[in-house]
Amino acid sequence: xxxxxxxxxxxxxxxxxxxxxxxxxxxxxxxxxxxxxxxxxxxxxxxxxxxxxxxxxxxxxxxxxxxxxxxxxxxxxxxxxxxxxxxxxxxxxxxxxxxxxxxxxxxxxxxxxxxxxxxxxxxxxxxxxxxxxxxxxxxxxxxxxxxxxxxxxxxxxxxxxxxxxxxxxxxxxxxxxxxxxxxxxxxxxxxxxxxxxxxxxxxxxxxxxxxxxxxxxxxxxxxxxxxxxxxxxxxxxxxxxxxxxxxxxxxxxxxxxxxxxxxxxxxxxxxxxx
Amino acid sequence: xxxxxxxxxxxxxxxxxxxxxxxxxxxxxxxxxxxxxxxxxxxxxxxxxxxxxxxxxxxxxxxxxxxxxxxxxxxxxxxxxxxxxxxxxxxxxxxxxxxxxxxxxxxxxxxxxxxxxxxxxxxxxxxxxxxxxxxxxxxxxxxxxxxxxxxxxxxxxxxxxxxxxxxxxxxxxxxxxxxxxxxxxxxxxxxxxxxxxxxxxxxxx
Numbered sequence: 001x002x003x004x005x006x007x008x009x010x011x012x013x014x015x016x017x018x019x020x021x022x023x024x025x026x027x028x029x030x031x032x033x034x035x036x037x038x039x040x041x042x043x044x045x046x047x048x049x050x051x052x053x054x055x056x057x058x059x060x061x062x063x064x065x066x067x068x069x070x071x072x073x074x075x076x077x078x079x080x081x082x083x084x085x086x087x088x089x090x091x092x093x094x095x096x097x098x099x100x101x102x103x104x105x106x107x108x109x110x111x112x113x114x115x116x117x118x119x120x121x122x123x124x125x126x127x128x129x130x131x132x133x134x135x136x137x138x139x140x141x142x143x144x145x146x147x148x149x150x151x152x153x154x155x156x157x158x159x160x161x162x163x164x165x166x167x168x169x170x171x172x173x174x175x176x177x178x179x180x181x182x183x184x185x186x187x188x189x190x191x192x193x194x195x196x197x198x199x200x201x202x203x204x205x206x207x208x209x210x211x212x213x214x215x216x217x218x219x220x221x222x223x224x225x226x227x228x229x230x231x232x233x234x235x236x237x238x239x240x241x242x243x244x245x246x247x248x249x250x251x252x253x254x255x256x257x258x259x260x261x262x263x264x265x266x267x268x269x270x271x272x273x274x
Numbered sequence: 275x276x277x278x279x280x281x282x283x284x285x286x287x288x289x290x291x292x293x294x295x296x297x298x299x300x301x302x303x304x305x306x307x308x309x310x311x312x313x314x315x316x317x318x319x320x321x322x323x324x325x326x327x328x329x330x331x332x333x334x335x336x337x338x339x340x341x342x343x344x345x346x347x348x349x350x351x352x353x354x355x356x357x358x359x360x361x362x363x364x365x366x367x368x369x370x371x372x373x374x375x376x377x378x379x380x381x382x383x384x385x386x387x388x389x390x391x392x393x394x395x396x397x398x399x400x401x402x403x404x405x406x407x408x409x410x411x412x413x414x415x416x417x418x419x420x421x422x423x424x425x426x427x428x429x430x431x432x433x434x435x436x437x438x439x440x441x442x443x444x445x446x447x448x449x450x451x452x453x454x455x456x457x458x459x460x461x462x463x464x465x466x467x468x469x470x471x472x473x474x475x476x477x478x479x
Contacts, residue, residue, distance in 0.1 A: 003393065003394065003395030003396055003397040003417065003437070004395065004396055004397075004414070005395070006395050006396065041462070044462070046395070046396055046416075046462075071289060071290070071293065072293060075290070075293075075294060075297070075459060075460065075461070075462055075463075075465055075466055076416070076460055076461075076462050077416065077418075077460050094287040094289075095287060095289065096289065097287075097289040097290065097293070098287075099287065099290065099460065121322075121323065122322050122323035122324065123392065123420070124322060124392055124394065124418045124419070124420075125322065125323075167392055167394070167418075168394065196389075196390055196391055197390060197391070197392075198390050198392070198394045198395070221390065221394060221395055222395070
C-alpha cells in the first residue's frame with residue numbers, strides 16, 4: 001500500500017499576513033496565517049506549507065513569530081520556505097516549531113547548500129522547492145516566482161536535488177499556479193517517474209476533480225492547494241480577524257461566486273481518504 | 275503534575291513533542307542530565323536524522339547508561355522514530371553501528387526498485403497486539419523514514435505497516451518500553467489520541 005497522497009494547504013505569507021496573488025493586481029491580504037492554519041488542522045489537513053513570498057532580511061522576525069504561533073496549535077507537519085539561505089536560518093526555523101524547510105534560490109545558486117543542510121538536519125527535513133516553466137517545449141527550473149531563468153532543465157535539476165540528499169521535491173508549475181484549471185500532469189510525471197524521492201505537486205487546483213485526477217493518474221506524495229481552500233475557509237473566520245477594507249470583498253457573496261473553492265472535508269470524501 | 279523527560283541530545287527539534295506533552299497536561303523536561311532524567315515519571319527518546327550520528331551523541335552525552343538505568347526503574351519509556359530505532363542492537367546506516375540494544379533486532383534500509391525513499395506520509399497502522407485501547411486498528415499515522423526496524427522476537431511487534439509491499443514493524447512493546455516508527459506528535463488527532471491513551475494507561479493521568 002502507498003501512503004495516501006497528503007493534502008497540504010499552502011499559505012503564501014507576506015509580513016504577518018496570508019496573501020494571495022490576484023491576477024495582475026498584486027497581492028491581496030486575506031488574514032492572519034495562524035488562524036487559517038488552525039482551521040486547516042481542525043478540518044483534517046495532512047500537513048501545512050508556509051511560503052514567505054517576499055522574503056527579506058527585514059521581515060524575518062515577523063515570519064519567526066508566525067511559525068511559533070502556528071506550531072503551538074497544530075499537530076501535523078509544518079514546512080516553511082522562502083528566502084532561506086543559511087544553515088543558521090534553517091536551525092532557527094526548526095527550533096521555532098517548523099518540521100521541514102524548503103529551499104530554492106539558495107540551492108540553485110549553490111547546490112552544495114543542499115548537501116550541507118541534509119548532512120546536518122537529515123534528508124527528511126530538507127525539501128527543495130522547484131518552480132518550473134515551459135519554454136520552447138522544454139521544462140526549465142526558475143527562481144523568484146518564475147522571474148529568474150536559471151538555464152537548468154527541470155529534470156536535470158530534480159536529479160541533482162535527489163543526488164544531493166534532499167528528502168522531497170515540491171514541484172510548482174508556474175504556468176498552472178493560480179489558474180484553477182488543474183495540475184500539470186505531464187510535468188509531474190516527468191519528474192516523479194525519474195526520481196526516487198517523494199514529489200508534492202503544487203499549482204492548479206480549482207475543482208475537487210482536479211485533485212482527484214492528479215491523485216488517480218500520478219499518485220503524487222502530496223498535493224499543495226492554496227486559493228481553493230483559502231476562499232472556502234475565509235467564511236469561517238471571525239469578521240474581526242479579517243483585514244480592514246477586504247472584508248466586503250472577501251466575504252461578499254457576489255465576488256465569491258467567481259472564486260473556485262472547496263473544503264478539505266469534501267475533497268477527502270471525494271478522494272476517499274479520511 | 276507528572277513529569278516527562280524529553281531527551282535532548284542535539285539531533286532533533288523538540289518543539290512538537292514538547293508541545294504535545296503540554297497538550298496532555300503533563301510537564302515536559304527537556305534534558306540530557308542524568309539526575310533530572312531519573313527523577314521524571316516517564317521518558318521520551320525522540321530523534322530524526324542519522325543513526326550513527328545520534329548514537330555518537332548519546333555516548334558523548336553519557337546518555338547510554340542513563341537510558342538503560344531508566345528502563346530498569348520500570349517507568350514508561352517511549353521511543354519515537356529514530357528514538358525507536360535506537361532501541362535495537364544495530365543499524366547498517368552509513369556503516370555498522372551499535373544501538374542501545376534494549377530490544378533484539380536490527381535496523382535495515384528500505385529498498386526496492388519502485389519504492390520512493392523516504393517512506394513519507396500518512397499510512398495505516400495494523401494492530402498486532404491483544405492489548406487494546408492504545409491505537410485504533412487501521413488508523414493513519416504520519417511516517418518519515420528511510421530505514422525500518424526488524425525485531426528478532428516477533429511477539430514484541432505491537433503494530434505493522436505496509437509500504438508498497440514491504441511489511442514492517444511500525445511499533446514495539448516490551449514491558450515498560452514502547453517504540454513507534456511513526457510520529458504521534460505529528461499525526462493530528464490520531465496521534466494525540468495515542469499519546470493520551472498511552473500516558474493514561476502508563477501514568478494513570
